[in-house]
Amino acid sequence: MDSNSSSDDKIESRLYIGNLDLRISEAALIKMFSPYGKIISEDFLWHTRGPKRGEPRGYAFIQFSTKEEAILAKEKMHGRMASGRPLVVRLASEKYPAEQPANSYKNAGEGHRSGLSSSGSGQTSRTAKIAAIKNKLRAMEEEGSNNSKKQKQSGGEAGSGD
Template identity: 70%
Template sequence: MNYDPTGSIDDKCEGRLYVGNLDLRITEAALLKMFSPFGKIVSEDFLWHTRGPKRGEPRGFAFIQYSTKEEAELAKEKMHGRLACGRPLVVRLAGEKCMSETADSSTKAVGEGHRMHLGGGGAVGQKSRSAKIAAIKNKLKSLEEESSKAKKQKQTDNIS
């Protein structure tokens, strides 16, 4: 999403919707067909897993850009909570995401939310990523130690 230095959303993003809780059977074409009655769709970003075991599978959410904010608001009003393949869709204006998540939280939480969502990860995201990497390394080390202990145990069992 594009933001200006004052922190407000660019005009280009005002008609942008986040569509979440998508069933993995929903295709891009089906998504466009569901949302096209509400206005002119300028662009659509259907997100896919790009790596890992789920590579090439849908991630379960997308962004739809309408030509006007009014069209996006109409689509949000009509589609939020509507069942698609048995799952209720989560539809909101793309800029509302972090605002609604932190609306009931303390001022500190709001600040952290903005840093996480608007700042592209920042130091908070980097720290948690480093912590995750350290945890994975520790897990690998403990698995290697267990494996070497098991091998030594087998060797002593074979000797006796």
């Protein structure tokens, strides 16, 4: 039971910091949040591939030593302007309001459907797309062969008329 409560505390003492201006550095972020408690760890996220590789992603996670420190930092820093942008600060265990309906028990059917669409539809969607493309090609081939027969027929008649 102690291990569960300590892992719960660890999760609840971790903050999500979003809407970060790309000019804010890891050091600046730590400096902004260190007055509210002892920071155990900080995860500053970077783009790892693509055209933005090596650039900040605009959000980070900070782990405080206690839940109380994290809550204090959240209360003091949420909405605070940093480089012209209001920070979004919440406990990492919290979800955005837009995410809550999909995860709530009231809308379990909707959440289940969206879960299916994200996990199973990748393959289903791909298979469906392939089938649709094959059908389209088949229809185009049939249409093309019908058109070429018509052209040959009309071309042959026109040729005989000359």
